Amino acid sequence: MIIGAHVPTSGGLQTALKVGREIEAEALQIFPSAPLQWKIRGWSDEACAEFLSTWPSEFKQVVFHGIYLTNLAGASADNVVKTKTALIETLTLAPKIGVVGTVFHPGTYNGGIESNAEQIRDVIKTVLDNTPKESKLIYENSAGSTIGGKLEDLVWLLENSSDRSRVGVCLDTCHAFAAGYDISSEDGYHNYIAEVERLIGLENVFCWHLNDSKFGLGAKRDRHENIGHGELGKAAFGFLLNDRRWKSAAGYLEVPGLKDTGPDLENVTILKSLRTG
Numbered sequence: 001m002i003i004g005a006h007v008p009t010s011g012g013l014q015t016a017l018k019v020g021r022e023i024e025a026e027a028l029q030i031f032p033s034a035p036l037q038w039k040i041r042g043w044s045d046e047a048c049a050e051f052l053s054t055w056p057s058e059f060k061q062v063v064f065h066g067i068y069l070t071n072l073a074g075a076s077a078d079n080v081v082k083t084k085t086a087l088i089e090t091l092t093l094a095p096k097i098g099v100v101g102t103v104f105h106p107g108t109y110n111g112g113i114e115s116n117a118e119q120i121r122d123v124i125k126t127v128l129d130n131t132p133k134e135s136k137l138i139y140e141n142s143a144g145s146t147i148g149g150k151l152e153d154l155v156w157l158l159e160n161s162s163d164r165s166r167v168g169v170c171l172d173t174c175h176a177f178a179a180g181y182d183i184s185s186e187d188g189y190h191n192y193i194a195e196v197e198r199l200i201g202l203e204n205v206f207c208w209h210l211n212d213s214k215f216g217l218g219a220k221r222d223r224h225e226n227i228g229h230g231e232l233g234k235a236a237f238g239f240l241l242n243d244r245r246w247k248s249a250a251g252y253l254e255v256p257g258l259k260d261t262g263p264d265l266e267n268v269t270i271l272k273s274l275r276t277g
């Protein structure tokens, strides 16, 4: 597996490259904009072109993590419109900097997926219909209290997407563990991947998020911890990083870092030491 990290873009795209180099990441995940604001700011065409001319020679992949406010099952008409707009703007911006996948949190259950089925299908279709074909929408699993806690939720989203070739999933290790999937042991890890293969299909896993978990198995708490410092433990990352099936896939750190500055050289180095192949 390729070892990536979420890096900041404060000050612009060049910051992402600088931090990525400093922490020796092999792939980068960035926000298209401040994650708690609806407006997608993006960058100037010049800045995008410069970034696109630089990163492919140093990193294997760059992905977007969408803003946190979007919600496919949003309860108000206003929220639904803003969700569509933010996702359309993000997926339109992505190809300008060579980003193929935009990972995002599908949203709250708001009474269940089925009771919002029509709306969810409509939001996904509107987003895909109004964005470049090469831009993919990637559904992230959740820690259990929002859409994506169960693998079946992700299956539903894939099956209800108007263009299956433009969607995929991102699996976060902390979220899977918090949602009750015990990937801390070797047997548990293999059972989980067997379920992913049976329900989702390995080819539909676009990328991973590599985070330890501050809380225990099934706690349904989304709190990331540094690798080896949490309840999930180091071993799980060894199973994942050395599984040949993920050889060309990237996993992105979204950990607090030892100094609370986000993914750092220490966490990247631990993952590299666990990767034996």
Ligand SMILES: [Zn+2]
Residues within 6 Å of the ligand: 140, 172, 209, 254
């Ligand atoms: Zn994540």
Ligand SMILES: [Zn+2]
Residues within 6 Å of the ligand: 172, 174, 175, 222, 223, 224
């Ligand atoms: Zn999380």
